[in-house]
Amino acid sequence: MKISKKTHLEIRLQNLVFILLFLIATGLIGWLSTQYTARFDWTYGQQHTLSDTSRKVLDLIEGKVRILAFVRESNELRKPIRDVIERYNVYRPVMEVEFVNPDTNPDRVRELQIRVDGEAVVEYQGRSEKLSELDETALTSALQRLEAPEKRRMVFLQGHGERSPEGREAHDYKQFVDEVSKKGISSGVVNLALAGKIPEETDVLVIAGPKGSILPGELRQIEAFVQKGGSLLWLLDSGDLRGLGALSNLFGFDVLPGIIVDASTQVLGIDDPTFALVVDYPPQLITQGLQQMTMFPTATALRNKGEGNFEKEPLLVTLDRSWTELGPIKDKVSFEKEKGETHGPLDLGYAMTRPTSAEPLK
Template sequence: MQVTARTHLQVRLQNTIFMVLLVVAIGLIAWLSTRYEIKADWTVNNRHTLSQASIKLLAELTGPVTITAYARKDNSLRTPIQDLVERYQRHKSDLNLHFVDPFTAPSLVREHGIRADGELIIDYQERTEHLRQVPPSEQELTSALQKLARPSQRLILFLEGHGERSASHFATHDLSKWVQALKDSGLQVQPLNFGQTREIPQITAVLVIASPRKQLLPGEVAMITDYVDNGGNLLWMLDPTVPLHGLEAIAAKFGLTQQPGLIVDPTSKLFGVDNPAIVSITTTGYGRHPITSGFEQYLTLFPQASGLVTEPPAEEEWEETVLLTTHPQVWSETGETEGTIEYNEDTDISGPLDLAFALARSKPQIADEPETELEASETDMVDDSQADSAADSETGTEADTQVVDSETEADAKDDEAETDVDTGNDVEIEAEDNTVIQEQRVIIVGDGDFISNAFLQLGGNLELGMNMMNWLAEDDSFIDIPTKTAVDLSFDFSPNAAIFLGAFFLFLLPLGLISTGIYIWLRRRKA
């Protein structure tokens, strides 16, 4: 090709136009990058993407959220906090993050009780939660937000003193892991021992009876009966071959019959379970109820379960819903469960069998009772020092006593602090929660092992346990929020992928660049 002045000018003009267009394109891309953001998460379990549990929780937060991070000016400390909060800000625009250097604001540190460098204070609708884990994780931050999202404190009492599954011990059959999950979600959990309290506090949201092993006293049964009659919510877990130990009167209110024997499930082997006493519930085994909505994708396991039958008396006006039903292949074994187990038509009970029921009815109209009756019950629950003070105030005339009582009543209404209940269990309640629940709710389960420490993390057991408690506590909006928010901490490669990436960067990419350079050089030389 002959190079002339004209062709030389054309080449220079083309190069100039190309450079101008390239600079303009780069400028446009830079401008667009300041207004739009595209991020891709290539980790195995989307480690840098907010989980569905957190996203659903953010949708429940109707007002602005302010996060104040008390962290020194150190990028290694502030950057992880900012990166984590940015994931939440993508789904909630009115979530704000502010940094405060604790070394330059000691008065704020003392005022807010800051204990750690990097501590977070989360404010939402005049409620505050501290997060002291450094650096914070999504699990911890979502848990703190969930505590703030609950409109008021929900007090969950676990009956103890009769061999029940413990809410605080760590044995495999106890419930401490589930209780910790309840606390992380914002529920307040305390034990209830009738040897240390005179009654069940009226502020109780849910009473949990977890498979008592010893006989309850008539007075204890009477208190539970009064609690149910007055509209209290109840979670009752029964174990097979264990008698009711005095709770027969409670069972009669629900028309409850516990079928004899232990349920065995020969289909458990399909899921890798060698013990036939572990019952699996899948797909069609879940009833039509908010608790089990969407559970078709879950497998839940119930070790040592018994079948239940409920026929509530008409005067109790209960509406019952079957929550869990076994496969037709199972049966309730009334004989020995060791060795080879076979179905006996004469003695065993064939499936399908019902494992759990949810009952609901309109709450008894006790909220319209005279106010003095409620005040009298509250007076019985105050501590001894308050009782002594009240006794001293009665030394005057009857008119003076009425004035003192009215002033004390007004002070009690204005007091927003938590009051200790004289139960010996350090039960705490909030004076501000005066909401009258219009529906009484009860769940009865023929197994207590499914949320025990040994089986809680299997299948969908944790989700089922949390959904049950959220429904009983009247926090229906939390039922659809998944419980697991933990993500992976590493970028995993398969052996083949690691070999391919190593060969690509060590051999293929360098050879490709060298070959491209030689090809371009040869073309230019021939031209």
């Protein structure tokens, strides 16, 4: 078939129009890609898409969430962590992640008590949670707790010369109170002589080294609080129970006479033998992540009598070279069994629980 000049011109014109339209479409797609983003997950079960639960939790977040991921630079864990964070940020860009090399940042590792490569700290509105593994399930659960923390109340007993939860002296507990507040635990004080009772909203009652004696009426209230399931943090500064002997009988322990001395401290260059050294800790939640040695000056030892309804697990235990010294601490001291001294290891503290029909009593 012979193509006329007119037909040939029309074909060339059509080709030119097609090329022009193609170039316009390509440019338009390129421009749209800079203005809008779209992400499609074609994997089976949409493995790279945030779950409905995670999206609902993320909708409640106000402000930024900061994540410190402790991962070595050569570790392949960094990519999956970035992938998890990206899922959240595609839905709502509120996540900020910082990778920290634990080898070059030992101070931060000690400060945050990081134990293994891959641990992460999630921070939100002044509160924080530590995760041993960062995946969507763990991260969403942490965000849920940080966004709406369970309200807990810790109340310090006052009126007997106890250590202050607001004081900033070395013997006070202001720093402790500030730390637990990051976990959503609020603090207060109660003077039973003035208030007449332990506040109803009290979850944990703290008895922090009273210098004066607890009165019988106050003791009855403390015992009733414990019997009803209240938690107690009892801190002794000496062997004098300050009127709380009945409470120690309830828990099934007593205080050994004397001051603990520890010959192991000489290795550390400490001339004072009244520093009790603890280097190992049981797998308890309260000591989880604790790796540093701790020292307790002029401490007294506890003895489990094996009585009562409370199960006792030692939290702090001294070394073998310690003992309870009954004589004056001067010149050279040595263990004297015939005088009634007790050789180490010695218990300095217990975690006590008692099963109930509901939750364990602590």
